[in-house]
Amino acid sequence: MKDRFNFYRFASPATFYPLAGALIPFFVAISVLFGLAGLYLGMLVAPTDFQQGEGYRIIFIHVPASWMSMFIYLVMAFWAAIGLAFNTRLSGMMAQALAPTGALMAFISLWTGALWGKPMWGAWWVWDARLTSELILLFLYIGYMALTAAIDDARRADKAGGLLLLVGVVNVPIIYFSVKWWNTLHQGSSVNLAKSSMAQTMLWGMLLMAMCFWMYSIAVALMRVRTIMLERERNTDWVKAVLEGEGK
Amino acid sequence: MLKIITAVIGRDLKLAMRRQADIVSAMFFFVIVVSLFPLGIGPEPDLLRKLAPGVLWVAALLATMLSLPRLFADDHRDGTLEQLALAPHPLGLVVTGKVIAHWLVSGLPLALIAPVLGIQFDLSSEALVVLTGAILLGTPALSGIGAIGAALTLGLRGGGVLLSLLVLPLYIPVLIFGAGAVDATVSGLGGEGHLSLLAALTFASLGFAPWASAAALKIALE
Numbered sequence: 480m481k482d483r484f485n486f487y488r489f490a491s492p493a494t495f496y497p498l499a500g501a502l503i504p505f506f507v508a509i510s511v512l513f514g515l516a517g518l519y520l521g522m523l524v525a526p527t528d529f530q531q532g533e534g535y536r537i538i539f540i541h542v543p544a545s546w547m548s549m550f551i552y553l554v555m556a557f558w559a560a561i562g563l564a565f566n567t568r569l570s571g572m573m574a575q576a577l578a579p580t581g582a583l584m585a586f587i588s589l590w591t592g593a594l595w596g597k598p599m600w601g602a603w604w605v606w607d608a609r610l611t612s613e614l615i616l617l618f619l620y621i622g623y624m625a626l627t628a629a630i631d632d633a634r635r636a637d638k639a640g641g642l643l644l645l646v647g648v649v650n651v652p653i654i655y656f657s658v659k660w661w662n663t664l665h666q667g668s669s670v671n672l673a674k675s676s677m678a679q680t681m682l683w684g685m686l687l688m689a690m691c692f693w694m695y696s697i698a699v700a701l702m703r704v705r706t707i708m709l710e711r712e713r714n715t716d717w718v719k720a721v722l723e724g725e726g727k
Numbered sequence: 728m729l730k731i732i733t734a735v736i737g738r739d740l741k742l743a744m745r746r747q748a749d750i751v752s753a754m755f756f757f758v759i760v761v762s763l764f765p766l767g768i769g770p771e772p773d774l775l776r777k778l779a780p781g782v783l784w785v786a787a788l789l790a791t792m793l794s795l796p797r798l799f800a801d802d803h804r805d806g807t808l809e810q811l812a813l814a815p816h817p818l819g820l821v822v823t824g825k826v827i828a829h830w831l832v833s834g835l836p837l838a839l840i841a842p843v844l845g846i847q848f849d850l851s852s853e854a855l856v857v858l859t860g861a862i863l864l865g866t867p868a869l870s871g872i873g874a875i876g877a878a879l880t881l882g883l884r885g886g887g888v889l890l891s892l893l894v895l896p897l898y899i900p901v902l903i904f905g906a907g908a909v910d911a912t913v914s915g916l917g918g919e920g921h922l923s924l925l926a927a928l929t930f931a932s933l934g935f936a937p938w939a940s941a942a943a944l945k946i947a948l949e
Contacts, residue, residue, distance in 0.1 A: 618896040625892050629883045638946040639879050643893060646875055646939055650897050653928075657900035661907060 490567050492708040493717040499701040506701065510694035517687030525680045534598050538681070541591040543689040544584045545609075547696055548616060551581035555623075556648040559641030569704075571637025572711070574644065575627055576704035580696045582620035588613055608659040615654055619647045633711050731816045735824025736831070742801075743832045749797065754836050757790040761844045772849040779848035780858065780909035787837050787862060787905075788869065788898050792891050794833045795873040798825060799881050799944065812948055818941035822878075826870045826937055834866025850913070857912040861925060865905040868929040871936035872897050878943035901928055 489495045521539035528535040555574045562570030592610060593603045604610065623640055630636035712718045743750060764782045765775055802808040811821050841862050842855045850858065876894035880886040908921035 615896050615899060618892075622893045622896060625889055626879060629880070629885060629889055635946055635949065639943060642875075642939065642943050642946065643879055646897070649935075650900075653900050654896070657903045657924075661903040 490569050492569060492572070492712055493715070495569060496705060496708050496717070496721065499705050503698050503701050506694045506698035510691050510698060513687050513694060514691035517684050517691050520680055520687060521684035525684050531599055534595065537591050537595045539684050539688045541588060541595060542685050543692040544591065545588040545613060546689055547692045548581055548584035548588050548613065550693075551577050551584060551696060552616065552619070552644075552651070553648065555581065556644045559644040562637060563641050563645070568634075568637075568711075571634070571641060572704050572707045573700065574640060575637070576700045576707055577696070578620060578624050578627070579703070580699050582617060582624065584692070584696070585613060585617040585620060589617065608655070608661075611658045612651075612655045615658070616651070619651075623647070728820060731820045732824040732827070735821050736828045739825055739828035740831060743828070749794065750832050750836065753790050753794045753833055754840060756793055757786050757837055758840060758844065760786040760789060762847070765847070775848045776850060776913065779845060779850050779854075780906040780913070782848070783841055783844060783858065783862075783909075784865075784902050784906040787841070787866065788895065788902060790837060791833055791866065791869045791873060792894065794829070795877045795890055795894070796880075796887050798829055798874060798877040800877075800886075803881055803947075808944065809948055812944065818944060819938040822874060822937040822940045822944070823933070826867075826874050826933065826940075829874070830867045830870040834862070834870055837866060838862040850909075854909055854912050857918045857922070858909045861905045861908040861918070861922060864922060864925045864929055865901045868901050868925075868932040869898060871929075871932035872901075874940040875936055875943060878940040878947060881944065881947040901925065904928065 489498055517539060521536060525536070527533055555577050558570040558574040558577070561567060562574065589610070592613070596605065597603050623643055626643055627636040627640040630639060709718055709721070761782055764778065768774060768778065799808060802811070812818050814821070838859055842859050845855045845858050873890075873894050876890045876897075879893060880890045883889060904921045904925045908918035908925065910918075911921055912918040
């Protein structure tokens with residue numbers, strides 16, 4: 480039998496724990512690098528917008544946060560599907576570790592959107608389709624976290640949360656389109672977010688910041704999943720060995 | 728297949744008829760919530776006519792939420808649910824029956840009172856017809872989606888509040904198209920498009936939700 484590299488080996492918390500620990504500094508470093516480059520491009524190099532002045536620069540936080548809030552929900556649903564299909568322990572832990580970061584991103588996106596909206600549109604909040612669906616996404620994150628927190632048995636929490644994520648992922652497009660049609664039927668499009676053309680440096684700054692947020696999310700999720708693993712597997716030998724190794 | 732569904736519907740209806748107070752109190756909750764709005768907003772007919780579809784629909788969502796925890800809780804407490812899960816029929820069919828029975832005792836009465844409440848809001852007769860039709864078409868979707876939430880929160884502490892956190896965001900499309908149908912009729916655009924979408928939501932959720940709830944019940948019963 481050949482001794483091939485087996486990806487599934489890392490589906491076990493005992494082997495994933497050290498791997499995650501080794502990967503965290505790597506992701507943190509990339510995140511910081513991308514963040515510095517993105518902020519440099521966004522704050523110093525990118526030209527001032529002729530309509531919105533300097534205020535538009537909040538886009539370099541706002542858009543990456545919105546992207547990540549949506550992307551993390553998909554990743555959670557992916558882990559939920561894997562967990563329900565293959566009955567793996569780690570997938571549920573990953574989904575739970577990602578949830579607070581996803582909710583944070585949705586919140587940042589709404590918060591920066593309000594800060595941006597006030598000077599540009601003259602209102603903290605408008606019932607625009609995108610804003611409304613982002614708010615609903617935040618509700619979905621909160622619902623998921625509330626459900627998993629209410630169930631004491633960790634395995635049941637993973638499975639019930641996973642099912643909720645899958646139901647949510649099916650519903651997200653329906654909700655998005657219903658909100659969109661609702662909005663256009665009610666008041667017409669008073670806010671046009673579409674930009675005719677975007678300077679190259681602005682686009683690059685935004686992409687770099689998105690990479691920074693992405694890598695940050697991975698790093699934080701890995702940190703969180705490590706503590707979840709220790710907490711759930713506290714009665715196993717490998718956790719005792721790890722804790723003794725760390726001198727605690 | 729139909730036999731199982733009708734058997735479950737018959738059983739659940741019989742149980743519900745033995746405890747009529749539950750049905751009536753959910754209906755009065757609906758009536759009271761709707762009646763509170765004019766008191767809070769003011770009696771101007773123009774304003775009320777504009778608000779009526781949204782108010783009635785939001786109250787209908789809340790009234791449906793109120794009866795959802797009981798969908799599985801009683802059967803879970805006395806062990807019936809475990810027997811149903813052990814039975815040779817697919818659990819999804821049993822849940823389909825329970826969802827239909829839930830609609831008959833919670834959604835249907837709402838549709839029957841809604842026109843009376845609509846008169847209080849000075850809606851035209853045409854709008855009242857669409858309102859009744861929309862509630863008839865939309866509430867099965869509420870029962871279906873709600874069943875998933877009820878199954879997920881089965882036996883948890885603080886289940887009721889948690890249930891509303893999980894289910895209300897998923898109710899948003901039904902709310903939008905339900906209230907939109909009445910709105911469109913009032914403004915003269917015609918509500919057929921909204922009603923078709925509402926029917927689509929209902930059929931989709933009646934097709935899929937019972938199976939998702941059955942999976943959730945199996946997780947809860949493990």
